[in-house]
Amino acid sequence: MQLKKQNKSNLKALLTTATCALLGGTVQAATQANTEETWEFDTALMHYSETDRVSATEVIIAGKKTFVNDEVLSLKLTFDTLTGASANGAVAQPTPQTFTRPSGNGQYTIQEGETPLDDTFQDTRVQFTGQWTQPWWEGYTVSVGGNLSKEYDYTSISVNGNIARDFNNKNTTLSIGTAYAYDLIEPEGGIPDPLSAMLIGDSDDPSFESEFNATRIGSDDNKTTFDVLFGVTQVINRKMIVQFNYSLSTSSGYLTDPFKVISSVNANGEAQEYLHENRPDDRTKHAFFGQTKYHFDSGFLDASYRYMTDDWEIESHTFDVRYLIPFSNGHFIEPHVRMYTQSAADFYQPFIQEDAPLPDFISADYRIGDLDTYTVGLKYGIPMDNNNELSFRLEYYHQAPKSNGTEAIGVLNDVELYEPIDAIVAQVTYSF
Amino acid sequence: MSKNRVSKTSSSRTVQCISRDNGFTLSFFAMASLCEVLIDTHDKKLAIRMGNVAANEAWRIEDKYSRYDKNSLCSEINANAGNRVEIDDETYHLIEFIQQCYDLSDGEFDITSGVLRKAWFFDGSDNIPSKKRVNELLNFVGWQHIEYSPTYIMLKKGMEIDFGGIGKEYAVDRTIVLLSDIANIPVLVNYGGDLAVSGQKKNNEPWQVGIEHPSFTSDTSSFVTLTSGAIATSGDANRFLLKDGHRYSHILNIKTGWPVELPPNSITVAAPKCIQAGFLATLALLQGIDAEEFLKEQDILHWSIR
Numbered sequence: 212m213q214l215k216k217q218n219k220s221n222l223k224a225l226l227t228t229a230t231c232a233l234l235g236g237t238v239q240a241a242t243q244a245n246t247e248e249t250w251e252f253d254t255a256l257m258h259y260s261e262t263d264r265v266s267a268t269e270v271i272i273a274g275k276k277t278f279v280n281d282e283v284l285s286l287k288l289t290f291d292t293l294t295g296a297s298a299n300g301a302v303a304q305p306t307p308q309t310f311t312r313p314s315g316n317g318q319y320t321i322q323e324g325e326t327p328l329d330d331t332f333q334d335t336r337v338q339f340t341g342q343w344t345q346p347w348w349e350g351y352t353v354s355v356g357g358n359l360s361k362e363y364d365y366t367s368i369s370v371n372g373n374i375a376r377d378f379n380n381k382n383t384t385l386s387i388g389t390a391y392a393y394d395l396i397e398p399e400g401g402i403p404d405p406l407s408a409m410l411i412g413d414s415d416d417p418s419f420e421s422e423f424n425a426t427r428i429g430s431d432d433n434k435t436t437f438d439v440l441f442g443v444t445q446v447i448n449r450k451m452i453v454q455f456n457y458s459l460s461t462s463s464g465y466l467t468d469p470f471k472v473i474s475s476v477n478a479n480g481e482a483q484e485y486l487h488e489n490r491p492d493d494r495t496k497h498a499f500f501g502q503t504k505y506h507f508d509s510g511f512l513d514a515s516y517r518y519m520t521d522d523w524e525i526e527s528h529t530f531d532v533r534y535l536i537p538f539s540n541g542h543f544i545e546p547h548v549r550m551y552t553q554s555a556a557d558f559y560q561p562f563i564q565e566d567a568p569l570p571d572f573i574s575a576d577y578r579i580g581d582l583d584t585y586t587v588g589l590k591y592g593i594p595m596d597n598n599n600e601l602s603f604r605l606e607y608y609h610q611a612p613k614s615n616g617t618e619a620i621g622v623l624n625d626v627e628l629y630e631p632i633d634a635i636v637a638q639v640t641y642s643f
Numbered sequence: 644m645s646k647n648r649v650s651k652t653s654s655s656r657t658v659q660c661i662s663r664d665n666g667f668t669l670s671f672f673a674m675a676s677l678c679e680v681l682i683d684t685h686d687k688k689l690a691i692r693m694g695n696v697a698a699n700e701a702w703r704i705e706d707k708y709s710r711y712d713k714n715s716l717c718s719e720i721n722a723n724a725g726n727r728v729e730i731d732d733e734t735y736h737l738i739e740f741i742q743q744c745y746d747l748s749d750g751e752f753d754i755t756s757g758v759l760r761k762a763w764f765f766d767g768s769d770n771i772p773s774k775k776r777v778n779e780l781l782n783f784v785g786w787q788h789i790e791y792s793p794t795y796i797m798l799k800k801g802m803e804i805d806f807g808g809i810g811k812e813y814a815v816d817r818t819i820v821l822l823s824d825i826a827n828i829p830v831l832v833n834y835g836g837d838l839a840v841s842g843q844k845k846n847n848e849p850w851q852v853g854i855e856h857p858s859f860t861s862d863t864s865s866f867v868t869l870t871s872g873a874i875a876t877s878g879d880a881n882r883f884l885l886k887d888g889h890r891y892s893h894i895l896n897i898k899t900g901w902p903v904e905l906p907p908n909s910i911t912v913a914a915p916k917c918i919q920a921g922f923l924a925t926l927a928l929l930q931g932i933d934a935e936e937f938l939k940e941q942d943i944l945h946w947s948i949r
Contacts, residue, residue: 222747222923222941223914223919223941223942223943225743225747226743226747226914226919226922226923227915227919229739229740229743229744229747230740230816230915230916230918230919232736232739232740233736233737233739233740233813233816233918234816234817234820234916234918249695251688277692281825380827381827448845449665449683449845452685504685506685508664511685537662596657
């Protein structure tokens, strides 16, 4: 022990130096050699089905790869097919009604008392999104991404960028983001002349096509959307995290739905003609979003609230609560409740009287009318080998359009102006 | 000192993730030990990712430095004793560290001592080898006979090296380096009782760590609180020889080839890095009866079991 006695005072210090070389010197080489950069995948099959209306099937393949230096690449491919019928905006009548298809190719008839649905609603959509996120310098994270979505008659391209800064030992994160989107619509049959009457004639008549074309103003139109988002995320304690976002979204261009009409009725409520709707070509939305996640001993709560208001005078409130309950065998169950309520746009009307002055903007689309929706659902997750996970989701969705105060007149008192819609969502997800 | 080993084939290389208060425990089997990584986060994906990084590192080090794995670099070096074997930067740094441990311990810490196991079988029997046999084997022991450079190592013919004394501790430290690169969150890495922590727990709360020991009964087990740094344990109460009432420990004095007299059954040492703690614990055991005194003189925090 002679030599050790000499080293008595500095054994620890000498050891520190020796260790520094060992653990400092090999970080780079060893990191390259061993940290596995693997892809994580989520695949999902979702089916959405409204009673007697639209049904949609969606396949999602999402991949995420995390690189050694915390760079994250996310890619997602979505295929949708939509089939079925959707409301064309006209009101039900005590007599059958005939409409011309938006394409000009033929007509369809709606039975008395039924909400007019356009049954040619059929589309396939392919959507691709990519996002790259990486640490920037000390405490900063940047993220850029893009999205491309293509349907038969609709193309959407968007890009986004986001920068986040961590403070306070990563307990606080501030972020600012922006996104720009360009959408092009090329409806079959062209863009209808706003407020013009739908041509209802004999579609076999040789002059029908030229008359139909007279109600069209072009083959396509577009809109642009610019979003800005500010967010703050705060870790409250080891069990709780909260997040607040504000977003500003401005759209301009063609915001009208070329497939929607509004019934023009006489004093007895009987439809005389169907006018193509028209919406303002600008819209500014403000959205405020708050979310909290809380880890209880028995599970995880995820609750959020969103308030949205825009210059079309639509206001909406969304409450969303999920509670994940893990079981000791690793399975989990997650009940989900969502409530949504919205007030109508100022130019929304369920119908218009033929002798009333025609406003500049008008729409009978229930989706911008007074509307409540409810969702209740359940998700069940099953862990698989190698941290893979299989989950099932089943949700019931109820849409209840409401009156904006417009009094029904004449025959409209005898029909359902605000028909509720029930839908079921079923989803299977496999993550690996 | 190497501990009881279990065949590697007895377990598959998978990482289990279990939820617990404040986060997750990721566990896997590596280096003949149950390995656990405790991560204080509620982000399960992050925890799983970090667990995988930890496991891959532990397995990588096992594959590279285990003398039980015929395909390891360690086996390659041993099989080619007498010839130069190419080494990479990591191995060079590890060998440099071992060289310094050898120097600091005045030659008592020596990873070539494994050859003596050909004479000593610590199976609880009275099977004491002859002095002649031990002296023969001592010809093949001695780190000073190892020739190495940043690019190669060469053992004398008949010699063997064994990273078992520091491999697990090195894996713990490497894992801490990799995990703290991923996220600055509280982590405890425990590879078969050799462990280290990183990141500050909420309210600077310490980790509670049980000192593991094969002979522990519930009334002697003790808890250590750890806010930073590492601890490592050396010793094994179940490995000794008994002859004529004399207990021969399995801790061999490299100079004589004979067991050290009256070392503690186990000694646990705290140090900033696990590999330091491991070296100090082994060195302390080599002091035999003076083990605790040695650590006390060096002002090193330790827990001894006799």
